[in-house]
Amino acid sequence: MASLFSVAALIVVCVTTMLIAFYGLRISRTTSDFYVASRTVRPWWNASAIGGEYLSAASFLGVAGLIVLSGESGLWFPIGYTAGYLMLLLFVAAPLRRSRAYTIPDFAQIRFEDSALLRKLTTYLVVVICWLYIVPQMHGAALTLSIATGLPGWVGPIVVAVVVCVTVLSGGMRSVTFVQAFQYWFKLAALVIPTLFLLARAIPEHAASERAQSLSTQLESVTTMNMYETISIILALLFGTLGLPHVLVRFYTNPTGSSARTTTVIVLCLLSAFYLLPTTLGVLGILYTPELGAANESDATILLLPGRLLNGVVADALTAIVVGGAFAAFLSTTSGLVVSLAGAISQEFFNGTVRGFRISTILATALPVLIAVLTSSLALAGAIGNVFAFTASTICPLLLLGIWWRSLTAKGAIAGLLTGAITCGLSLSVGIFLPTIDLWWVHLLRQPAAWSVPLAFVVMIVVSRGTRRAVPQNTDRVMALLHVPDPSSNS
Amino acid sequence: MQNPEAEHHSQPDSSPVNNLPGRFAQQRPQRVRVQAPQDASLSVTRQPPEHTAEEFYVRQLIRSQLRLACAVAAGLLALLVGICSLLVFWPVVSDIELFHIPLPWWVLGVGMYPLIIVAGMLYTKAAARNERRYRSISRG
Numbered sequence: 244m245a246s247l248f249s250v251a252a253l254i255v256v257c258v259t260t261m262l263i264a265f266y267g268l269r270i271s272r273t274t275s276d277f278y279v280a281s282r283t284v285r286p287w288w289n290a291s292a293i294g295g296e297y298l299s300a301a302s303f304l305g306v307a308g309l310i311v312l313s314g315e316s317g318l319w320f321p322i323g324y325t326a327g328y329l330m331l332l333l334f335v336a337a338p339l340r341r342s343r344a345y346t347i348p349d350f351a352q353i354r355f356e357d358s359a360l361l362r363k364l365t366t367y368l369v370v371v372i373c374w375l376y377i378v379p380q381m382h383g384a385a386l387t388l389s390i391a392t393g394l395p396g397w398v399g400p401i402v403v404a405v406v407v408c409v410t411v412l413s414g415g416m417r418s419v420t421f422v423q424a425f426q427y428w429f430k431l432a433a434l435v436i437p438t439l440f441l442l443a444r445a446i447p448e449h450a451a452s453e454r455a456q457s458l459s460t461q462l463e464s465v466t467t468m469n470m471y472e473t474i475s476i477i478l479a480l481l482f483g484t485l486g487l488p489h490v491l492v493r494f495y496t497n498p499t500g501s502s503a504r505t506t507t508v509i510v511l512c513l514l515s516a517f518y519l520l521p522t523t524l525g526v527l528g529i530l531y532t533p534e535l536g537a538a539n540e541s542d543a544t545i546l547l548l549p550g551r552l553l554n555g556v557v558a559d560a561l562t563a564i565v566v567g568g569a570f571a572a573f574l575s576t577t578s579g580l581v582v583s584l585a586g587a588i589s590q591e592f593f594n595g596t597v598r599g600f601r602i603s604t605i606l607a608t609a610l611p612v613l614i615a616v617l618t619s620s621l622a623l624a625g626a627i628g629n630v631f632a633f634t635a636s637t638i639c640p641l642l643l644l645g646i647w648w649r650s651l652t653a654k655g656a657i658a659g660l661l662t663g664a665i666t667c668g669l670s671l672s673v674g675i676f677l678p679t680i681d682l683w684w685v686h687l688l689r690q691p692a693a694w695s696v697p698l699a700f701v702v703m704i705v706v707s708r709g710t711r712r713a714v715p716q717n718t719d720r721v722m723a724l725l726h727v728p729d730p731s732s733n734s
Numbered sequence: 735m736q737n738p739e740a741e742h743h744s745q746p747d748s749s750p751v752n753n754l755p756g757r758f759a760q761q762r763p764q765r766v767r768v769q770a771p772q773d774a775s776l777s778v779t780r781q782p783p784e785h786t787a788e789e790f791y792v793r794q795l796i797r798s799q800l801r802l803a804c805a806v807a808a809g810l811l812a813l814l815v816g817i818c819s820l821l822v823f824w825p826v827v828s829d830i831e832l833f834h835i836p837l838p839w840w841v842l843g844v845g846m847y848p849l850i851i852v853a854g855m856l857y858t859k860a861a862a863r864n865e866r867r868y869r870s871i872s873r874g
Binding site: 470 | 789792795796799800803806807810811814815818819821822835838839842843844846847848850851853854855857858861862865868869
C-alpha cells in the first residue's frame with residue numbers, strides 16, 4: 244500500500260517534469276534559446292528556478308539527516324548553503340552577469356583571451372565538480388526508492404537519468420527553467436505538508452507530559468563536531484557556492500546585472516523559508532528516529548518519520564509526498580548540473596552546436612549513473628560538503644580574483660587552480676578512508692577547506708605577482724565590462 | 735594604449751559594455767573569436783596606465799563595490815565564527831531554553847536566516863547607490 248502511493252507520487256513528478264519540458268520545447272527555437280532561455284526570464288521565475296536547482300538531495304534529505312547524526316553541528320549546513328548565496332550576491336552575481344559568460348570556462352576566456360590552457364583546465368574542473376555533485380543525487384535516488392518501494396538500488400539512478408535526459412534534450416535551458424521553478428514550489432510543499440501534520444501530532448504529545456523535559460536533553464545528547472571541522476565546513480560552504488557551475492549558469496538568464504542582484508535576494512528568501520522545514524524535521528528525527536544516527540542511515544530520516552509518528556493511509560500519503568519531493572530535488576539539481584556540464588563539454592569538444600549539446604548530455608548523465616550504481620552512499624550532506632570544499636579551493640579563487648583583482652595573470656590562475664585541486668582533492672580522498680578519530684591531522688585531512696582555500700588564494704596571488712608582465716592588455720576594458728552598470732537598468 | 739591593433743574589435747560599437755566577446759550576445763550562427771594580437775604578450779613592457787577620467791571613475795567604482803562587499807562578508811564571517819566559538823567556549827548558553835529547546839538551536843536553526851536576508855537587501859541597496867553615483871559622475 245505504502246509503496247503503491249510512493250510509486251504513484253514518483254510517476255506524477257516524473258511525468259509533470261517531462262510535460263513542462265515539452266511545453267517549453269514549443270517556445271525554444273534558436274540556439275540561444277536552447278542554451279540560456281534568451282535571457283528573458285523574470286526575477287521571480289529565475290529565483291524559483293535557482294532555488295529549485297540548488298535544493299538538492301543534500302538539502303532535502305541530507306540536512307535533516309545531518310541534524311540527527313551530529314545535532315547542533317548539523318544546523319550549520321543549511322546556514323552555510325544560504326550564506327553562500329549571500330557571498331555569491333556580494334562578489335559574483337552582477338559582474339558575472341555582465342561578463343556574458345555562460346559557463347566558467349567562458350569567464351576564464353573573457354578574462355584571459357590568450358590562455359587556451361586556462362580555459363581547458365577550468366573546463367575539466369567543471370566536469371569533475373559536476374560529476375562529483377551528480378553522484379550524491381543518484382545515491383539519494385537509490386536510497387529513496389529502495390526505502391519507499393523496496394525496489395533494488397539501481398532503479399532510482401536510472402529513473403533520474405532518463406527523466407533528466409528527456410527534459411534537457413527536449414527543451415534546453417528554457418524548459419529547464421520552467422521545470423525548476425515548478426520544482427522549487429513542489430519541494431517546499433512536499434516538506435510543508437508533512438511537517439505540519441507531524442508537528443500537529445508531536446506537539447500535544449510533548450507539551451502534556453514530562454517528555455517535554457527530556458526534549459532538550461535529547462537534543463544535547465547528540466555528539467557534535469569539533470570546532471575546527473565546523474569552521475572549515477562554514478568556510479567551504481560560504482566560498483564553495485561561488486564556484487558551483489550550475490548555479491552560475493543561472494545568472495546568464497537575468498536580463499541585467501542589477502536584476503541578477505534582485506534575483507539573488509529573492510533566492511535568499513526562498514532558501515531561508517525552505518531550510519526551516521528540514522531543520523524542524525531533523526529535530527523531530529532526533530526525538531523519534533534517533534537510532535538512524537547510530538546506524539549511519541540518517542539520510543532516511545524524513546522518509547521514515549511519517550510512518551513512525553502516524554499510521555494508516557495518512558502516513559502512507561505523507562511518505563508518498565516526501566518521496567515525490569525528494570525526486571523533484573534529484574531531478575532538478577541533476578538537470579541543472581547536466582545542462583551546465585553538457586554546455587561545457589559541447590563548447591570544448593563540439594563547438595557549441597545544438598547537436599553537440601545533445602551528445603554531451605548523454606555523456607554527462609551516463610557516467611555518474613555508473614559510478615552511483617557501483618559505489619555506496621556517504622552521508623549526503625557530507626558528500627556535498629566535500630564538493631563545496633573542492634569548488635571553494637578551485638573555482639572560487641579564480642572567480643573572486645578574476646572579477647576583483649586586475650593584476651591576476653593566467654599563469655597565476657592556473658597555478659592556483661592546480662594547487663587547490665590537488666591539495667583539496669588528495670586530502671579529501673585520503674580523508675574518506677580514515678577512521679573518525681580525534682587527531683588534529685585527521686581533522687585537517689577530512690575538512691581541508693580551512694587551509695586549502697587560503698592556500699589556493701595565496702598561490703594565485705604570489706604567482707600573479709611573479710608574472711606581472713603577463714597581465715593581459717585588455718584587462719581595463721574587461722574590468723569595465725564587469726563592473727560598469729548596465730545602461731538599461733538606469734530607468 | 736599605443737597599439738591600435740589591441741583596440742580593434744569585431745563589433746563596431748565602442749561603449750565598454752559592448753565591445754567584448756559575448757557568446758550569445760547576438761544570435762550569431764558562429765562565434766567571432768576576438769583575440770589580442772599574437773605578439774601582444776611579447777611586446778608589452780608594462781605600459782603606464784591610462785589616466786583618462788573614465789578609467790579613473792571605473793576604478794573608483796570597482797574599489798567602492800569591493801569595499802562594500804568585503805565589509806558585509808567580513809561581518810558575516812565574524813558573526814558565524816563568533817557564534818561557533820561562543821558555543822564551544824561558553825557552553826552555558828545551552829542551558830537557556832525556549833519552549834524546551836536550547837537557545838543555540840533557535841539561534842542557528844531560525845535566527846540566522848533573517849540576518850542573512852537583511853544583509854543581502856542592504857547590500858543590494860548600497861551597491862545600486864554606488865552605481866548611481868558612478869553614473870552621475872561619469873555622465874556629468
